[in-house]
Amino acid sequence: MKALLLKDTLAQKPNLMLGALYSLIFFVAFGLLDDAPSSSFVYVFSGVAVGFTMLLGSFKLDVNDTPRFMFSLPISRRTAVREKFVLLALGTMYGTLWAMLFGLVFMIPAIGWSTGAITGLDLLRIVSGMMLLSFFIPLYFRVGHTIIRYTLVIGMVLLVAGQIVGMLVLSFRQGPGGPIPFLDVIFGWMKGGGDLFRNLLIAGIGLGIAILSYAASQLIWRHRDI
Amino acid sequence: MNVLDVKNLVKSYKSSVALDGVSLRIDEGFVTGLVGPNGAGKTTLIKCILNLAQADSGRIQVFGMDHRRELEVRSRIGFVHESSYMFDQLNARETGTIARAAYGRWDEKTFAGYLERFELPERAKIKTYSKGMKVRLSLAVALSHEAELILMDEPSSGLDPLIRRELLEVIGEELAKENRTFLISTHITSDLDRIADHVVILDRGQIRLAVTRDELGDQYGLCRGGRELLAMATNGSFIGVQLNEFGFTALTPDREKIARRYGDQVVIERPTVEDLMVHALKEERS
Structure with a gap:
């Protein structure tokens, strides 16, 4: 594990530096425009984006069959899977810490900008x-980093398309009894639960996905030729 | 002591069979040369030993353990590989740091010694290294953790003669130490003439011939003679007969028998590993 983490951090020194820069740019772009709500967005976005960037950077290190060198070392396949999850977590923590640091700096009254502090809900x-x-992660273990890159591009397109479709759907929905009544039930249920409930629900879904991803990654990587 | 024991190994990819019932045993303290044309299955065999590729069937034991016990097995193996497996973004020092974190028995002094001996700049990124430098770095890593079995996958491919000679020198020095065993996969057979104790010829996923250095020198012979001798030859006397304008060239597994039978009608020389490979494969394909 230590060797894999060292590899990912040593080979991603530029990404580590960029991680700090991302938080600063996000604060200047969003967090300082308004107060707490925008800061909240920056904290969340910085943490997740930096963690994900570190993970993608780690995938990208696989060019030139470098895993053959790494896995000639005494490192088990099981550990290799765990390391990707640990890297994502460490990268996210790293990005969050930078965002918190900049948040604190911008809270100094003499600077003249005001930001909100990070909250438990943000975490x-x-x-x-x-x-x-x-x-x-399982996707990477299954298809490799090149296809992940294409998947990301397609994913972004689908995200934008999804938003457009969503807006169209919502515009059709004119109050209760509209053309898609079940959406009202879902939205109503989520709204009724409050902010914490909604976030806990998303966290639960996330946890489910993480557990499935871990199990799938172990299964895929155990049988994969390197 | 048996360092490596491969039994009936079968590995296939989607469209081809890479290894087709390979069995191989390597004893401690010997150099085994694995030769064969490109695509013979040499790299696949080494990948299977390291559990980088998973066999369809068969068994591999390394140091008496199942090769899938990755931590125990790999901590005693050094892997010298093609230059492209290294991380171009890192330098030699960082590569050593990663290896040190993985190996329990890492010897920093030995590694630093090899970097100096091979004239590898510690702080320069590996992407600035030549192919030869990358192979030397790979060798430095492989020899810095007291590995007992060193697997070399085409280490000298594309290297100039000076670096290849240096590589052989290092192998010679390592052999003088205790417990060192080498399996060298290559298609540059001249390197093996100098150092190999055993030669294994692999082709189309099967072992075609396996001989010891003594057998190669004492029993095998490269024969040259007139074509009329071929008509008199018994089955199996000559292997991989090549006809030319002067007569024929062939390998024999029993040089004494041929000498007795044909006397000065035939010229018999000690075959090189290349002769062995060329004639064994010709026989197989004819």
Whole structure:
């Protein structure tokens, strides 16, 4: 595990530096425009984005058949899977810490900008985001980093398309009894639970995805030729 | 002591069979050369030993253990490989740091000694290294943790003669130490003439011939003679007959018998590993 983490951090020194920069840019771009709500977005986005960037960077290190060198060392396949999850968690923590640091700096009154402090709910959102994105790990073990890159591009397109479709769907929905009544039930149920409930629900879904991703990764990587 | 014991190993990929019932035993303290043309299955065999590739059937035991006990087995193996397996973003020092974290018996002094001996700049990124430098770095890593079995996968492919000679020198020095065993896969057979105790010829996933250095020198012979001798030859006397304008060239597994039978009608020389490979494969394919 230590050797894998060392490999991922030593080979990703530029990403580590960028991690700090991301948080700063996000704060300047979003967190300082308003107060607490925007800061909250920056904390969550910085933590998750930096963790995910570290994970993608780790996938990308596989060019030139480098895993053949790594796995000629005494490192088990089981450990290799665990390391990806640990890396995602450490990267997320690293990004969050930078965001918190910049948040504290911008809270100094003399600077003249005001940001909100990170909240427990933000931390929950960060962990949820991290767990939701862990589904890329089995995908990587199954198809490799090149296809992951294409998947990301397609995913972004689908995300935008999904938002457009969603907005269209919502525009059709004119109050209770509209064309898609079951959505009202779902939205109503989620709204009724409050902010904490919604975030716990997402965290639960994230946890489910993370557990499935871990199990699938172990299964895939155990039988894969390197 | 038996270091490596491979039995009836079968490995196939989607469209081809890479290893087709390979059995091989390597004893401690010997150099075994694994030769064969490109695509013979040499790299696949080494990948299976390291559990980088998983066999369809068969058994591999390394140091008496199942090879799938990755931690115990790999901690006693050094792997010298093609230059492309290294992380280009890192330097030699960082590569050593990673290896040190993985191996329990890492010897930093030995590693630093090899870096100096091989004139590898510690702080330069590996992407600035030549192919030869990358192979030397791979050798430095493989020899810095007291590995008992060193697997070399085409280490000298594409290297200049000076570096290849250096590689052989290092292998010679390592052999003088206790418990060192080498399995060297290559298609540059001239390297093996100098150091191999055993030669195994692999082709199309099967072992075609396995001989010891003594057998190669004492029993096998490269024969040259007139074509009329071929008509008189009994089955199995000549292997991989090549006809030319002067007569024929062939390998024999029993040089004394041929010498007795044909006297000065035939010229018999000590075959090189390349002769062995060329004629054994020709026989197999004819």
